[in-house]
Amino acid sequence: MNIDLLDIVRGQLRRTRTPPSSRIDLPLNAEESEPGKATGAILKMDEYEQELLLSPLFTPVQGDRAECEAALAPAGLSLEAQGAMLATLASETLSCPVRVGGHTGYLPLPEVVVDRYLRLLGLDRPVDEGVATAIDQALTGDARHLAMSLARRPVWSGPAASDLLRRLVSHWARLGTLSDVRLAFLTDFVRTYRCRTEPELIRSLRSLLESYRIDPDHPYYQNPALEEKQAESIRSHQCDETVRLHRVSMAREILEDGSRQSS
Numbered sequence: 508m509n510i511d512l513l514d515i516v517r518g519q520l521r522r523t524r525t526p527p528s529s530r531i532d533l534p535l536n537a538e539e540s541e542p543g544k545a546t547g548a549i550l551k552m553d554e555y556e557q558e559l560l561l562s563p564l565f566t567p568v569q570g571d572r573a574e575c576e577a578a579l580a581p582a583g584l585s586l587e588a589q590g591a592m593l594a595t596l597a598s599e600t601l602s603c604p605v606r607v608g609g610h611t612g613y614l615p616l617p618e619v620v621v622d623r624y625l626r627l628l629g630l631d632r633p634v635d636e637g638v639a640t641a642i643d644q645a646l647t648g649d650a651r652h653l654a655m656s657l658a659r660r661p662v663w664s665g666p667a668a669s670d671l672l673r674r675l676v677s678h679w680a681r682l683g684t685l686s687d688v689r690l691a692f693l694t695d696f697v698r699t700y701r702c703r704t705e706p707e708l709i710r711s712l713r714s715l716l717e718s719y720r721i722d723p724d725h726p727y728y729q730n731p732a733l734e735e736k737q738a739e740s741i742r743s744h745q746c747d748e749t750v751r752l753h754r755v756s757m758a759r760e761i762l763e764d765g766s767r768q769s770s
């Protein structure tokens with residue numbers, strides 16, 4: 508078993524949580540080792556109730572995925588190894604501190620919650636060999652870990668998406684312009700605008716720049732249905748001046764690198 512990876516995931520699960528609202532009623536134990544009201548109340552729930560109640564507190568973010576890369580091979584974790592990790596963690600009857608207002612109690616973690624957390628980490632997804640080589644050549648430390656975790660995201664699954672990522676990352680690595688920041692932008696952009704080929708990506712990036720030139724306060728949507736669904740929610744807090752400048756800068760850099768010859 509990958510003990511280092513197990514230790515990382517265990518540490519993540521045991522970190523102090525704060526519910527999004529103090530009005531959420533969570534059964535908590537006063538002490539970590541206490542088999543008290545929280546353990547009894549949660550174990551009496553059906554699995555779907557446990558997952559529904561606790562999933563807001565135990566959904567990994569990108570930083571959690573990146574942290575795992577220090578102990579994860581590019582090929583990822585086999586399903587058998589992930590199953591063994593789940594069995595080990597479930598057998599430990601983990602609990603984590605939860606802070607509600609000025610009070611901290613301890614919350615036992617049911618197996619269904621640990622299982623969901625492991626699945627959402629995506630440890631079983633492989634990174635394309637060419638992508639992994641380019642990242643390892645260009646990046647180190649936290650930047651390397653974040654880039655590798657981004658390359659595991661579902662948006663890059665499938666032959667077309669994988670090929671697009673491989674060609675871009677390899678080209679940027681040869682130019683010396685590959686960065687975790689750029690890869691994060693690219694991953695989010697491709698997920699949002701559903702580019703699957705380099706010509707599609709170029710068209711979408713150019714359209715983004717043109718839309719900001721014409722109307723700098725609003726985002727660009729290639730899909731009208733997506734615009735109707737997201738426009739009202741996205742404009743107020745995700746498209747401020749800082750976000751706009753970042754998107755424009757990233758789009759220009761990617762387009763410029765597309766026309767450069769690598770040595």
